[in-house]
Every structure is written in C-alpha cells, then in structure tokens.
Amino acid sequence: MVSIAVHLIVLTAFGVVKFSQSQTRGKQRPTPMAKVSQIKKLIQANPVIPKPKIKKSVKGQFARKPGGLLSASQIFDTAKPNSQNWVDLAKPAASQRASSLAGSRILPHKIEFFGSFAEQRKVCYLVDCSGSMQGVFGRVRKKLKESIAGLQPDQYFYIIFFGGDRLFEFGNGQLLRATQKTKSAAYDFIDLVQPAGQTNALAALERAVQIRDRRGLSPSIVYFLTDGFELTTEDAQRFPQKIANLQKRFAPMTRINTIGFWPQGNDRKMLEAIARQSGGEFVFVADGDT
Numbered sequence: 001m002v003s004i005a006v007h008l009i010v011l012t013a014f015g016v017v018k019f020s021q022s023q024t025r026g027k028q029r030p031t032p033m034a035k036v037s038q039i040k041k042l043i044q045a046n047p048v049i050p051k052p053k054i055k056k057s058v059k060g061q062f063a064r065k066p067g068g069l070l071s072a073s074q075i076f077d078t079a080k081p082n083s084q085n086w087v088d089l090a091k092p093a094a095s096q097r098a099s100s101l102a103g104s105r106i107l108p109h110k111i112e113f114f115g116s117f118a119e120q121r122k123v124c125y126l127v128d129c130s131g132s133m134q135g136v137f138g139r140v141r142k143k144l145k146e147s148i149a150g151l152q153p154d155q156y157f158y159i160i161f162f163g164g165d166r167l168f169e170f171g172n173g174q175l176l177r178a179t180q181k182t183k184s185a186a187y188d189f190i191d192l193v194q195p196a197g198q199t200n201a202l203a204a205l206e207r208a209v210q211i212r213d214r215r216g217l218s219p220s221i222v223y224f225l226t227d228g229f230e231l232t233t234e235d236a237q238r239f240p241q242k243i244a245n246l247q248k249r250f251a252p253m254t255r256i257n258t259i260g261f262w263p264q265g266n267d268r269k270m271l272e273a274i275a276r277q278s279g280g281e282f283v284f285v286a287d288g289d290t
Contacts, residue, residue: 109155113147113223116257116283120220122156122175126208128226130163130199136261137195140225145187147223151178158211158219159186162204164197175213199230205243209251218251221280227261229270236266240273247278255280262286 111118113125125144133140144159151157155178159170170189176182201224208222229239247254256278258271268284275282 109152110150111147111155111221112150113257114143114225114259114283114285116223116259116281118221118255118257120255121154122213122217122220123151124158124160124175124208124211124219124222126160126162126204126222126224128163128199128201129161129168129193129195131196132199132227133163133195133261136227141190141193144190148178148183148186151183153177153179156213156219157186159189160204160208160211161193162200163195165200166197167204167207168193169207171211173211175211175219199226199228201226201229202239202242205256206246206250209246209254218254220254222254222256223259224256224271224274225259225261226263226267226271228263228267236270239270240277243274244277254278257281257283259283259285 109119109121111120111123125147127140127144129137148157156175157178158175161168168189170176170186205222205224208224209218211219229236243256247256256274257280258275260268260271260282262285263271268282272282274280
C-alpha cells in the first residue's frame with residue numbers, strides 16, 4: 001500500500017509539472033497578427049500587369065530573290081470601295097444554273113469592248129488611268145459601262161484601273177456576278193476614277209491574272225487597255241516574256257485581248273506580242289474609232 005501511494009504521488013507531481021510547462025509555452029508563442037489597415041490596402045491595390053511585348057515591324061518588305069517578281073499589293077497602294085458586300089455580289093443566284101434562264105434557254109456569253117469580241121463567262125477589265133489617258137478617258141468610261149451592261153446574269157466580271165502607282169479595284173480579289181445591282185455599283189465606281197500619274201502595266205497585269213472566282217478559277221479573258229508603256233530599253237525587250245511567265249504561272253488558260261490607244265511603234269509591238277502569246281487579239285484604236 002505504501003508503494004502504491006508513493007507511485008501515485010510521483011505521477012501526480014509529474015502531471016502538474018507538464019501542465020504548467022505547456023501553459024508557459026502557450027503564453028510565450030507569438031500569435032501572427034496584421035493590422036486591418038494593411039490588409040485593406042493589399043485588397044484595394046491594383047494588380048500589376050506586365051506590358052505586352054510589341055513586335056517590331058520587319059524591314060525590307062520589298063526584298064525579293066534575284067529574278068523574283070513583286071506582288072501588285074507591294075508595288076501599288078491598292079484602293080477598293082468599302083461599302084460593298086463582295087461575298088454576296090460574287091454568289092450565283094440560288095435558282096440559277098450556269099448558262100441558263102427560267103425556260104432552259106441558253107444565253108450567249110458575248111462580250112464586246114472597243115470592237116474586241118469574246119464569248120466567255122468570266123472577264124477582267126484592266127484599264128490604264130494614268131495621266132496620259134486624260135483626253136480619252138471619258139470615252140473609255142462610256143465604252144466600259146456599255147460592255148458591262150451587255151453581260152448576262154450568269155457571267156462574272158472584275159475591274160482594275162491602274163495609274164499613279166495605284167490600283168483601283170472593283171471587287172476584293174474575286175470575280176463578281178453580273179447582276180443589275182452589281183452593274184449599278186460598278187457604274188458608280190467607274191465615275192469616281194480620275195486619270196493621273198504614270199503607268200505601271202507589269203504590276204497591274206500581275207494582279208489581273210491572280211483574280212479568281214469562288215471556285216478558285218481565273219478569268220477566261222482579260223481586256224488590257226492602255227495608250228502605251230513607260231519602260232526603259234532593257235525592260236521593253238523583256239516585257240512580253242515577263243507577261244508570258246506571269247500568265248503561265250497564275251492563269252495559263254486565260255486569254256489577253258489588248259487594246260491600244262494610238263500606241264507608239266514599240267508599244268504596239270508589245271501589245272501585239274502579249275495578245276498573240278496568250279491566244280488573244282490586238283485592237284488598235286484611232287481617233288473616231290468605236
């Protein structure tokens with residue numbers, strides 16, 4: 001009994017010591033606290049967002065490999081009407097089949113421009129509007145409108161004026177269906193173009209052969225109208241071959257009918273060569289000619 005009492009006393013004393021030590025440690029341990037004002041400031045502070053990295057423009061956009069050709073969009077400041085819905089103008093009518101009307105009557109696909117005739121469905125008009133065309137441009141406008149007016153609703157067309165180091169396009173790189181709505185918009189566009197500046201026919205022809213329809217097909221025929229070229233002797237010698245290379249690369253099935261307004265001897269030869277090598281024809285326009 002004495003032994004049991006001694007053990008109880010020892011255990012009780014040991015428990016009291018441990019309890020007092022734990023209380024002392026609890027009082028000594030610091031409690032982490034933060035001021036309310038500091039927390040409020042942290043919540044209200046705006047997050048720091050790093051500035052976006054701005055990619056510098058790449059210089060040398062006109063650089064090209066030796067023997068390569070610049071695209072028309074690089075050479076020209078291209079202008080297009082902004083108010084048109086080109087997708088809708090390019091779509092065929094839902095109830096319309098190619099080359100037909102409501103009585104299954106086959107339509108002739110005749111095109112006429114300054115006495116140059118063709119029977120094709122897809123045409124691109126490429127017209128010089130440089131300053132040298134000033135005296136005849138009113139006549140050109142009239143004939144171009146008449147040619148477009150004669151197109152049937154299942155034909156497609158595109159217009160490119162070139163002059164003053166600019167391209168003026170009716171379209172957005174896609175051939176447009178010759179509906180009355182599209183024709184009316186084209187007439188307004190033609191009236192806005194004024195002749196000015198110099199001629200850069202090579203870049204204009206490069207653009208013309210890259211025009212496509214909704215299926216990716218090139219124009220069947222390009223009407224190329226100009227009163228002459230502004231070329232060095234070296235460029236003049238290679239000009240027809242450059243055009244042939246462009247056509248072979250982009251539109252091998254496209255014919256180019258050339259129309260010359262009183263071209264000089266060498267310019268006339270180039271227009272004849274361009275037409276001949278594409279299977280087209282050359283028309284010489286003199287004063288009083290249709």
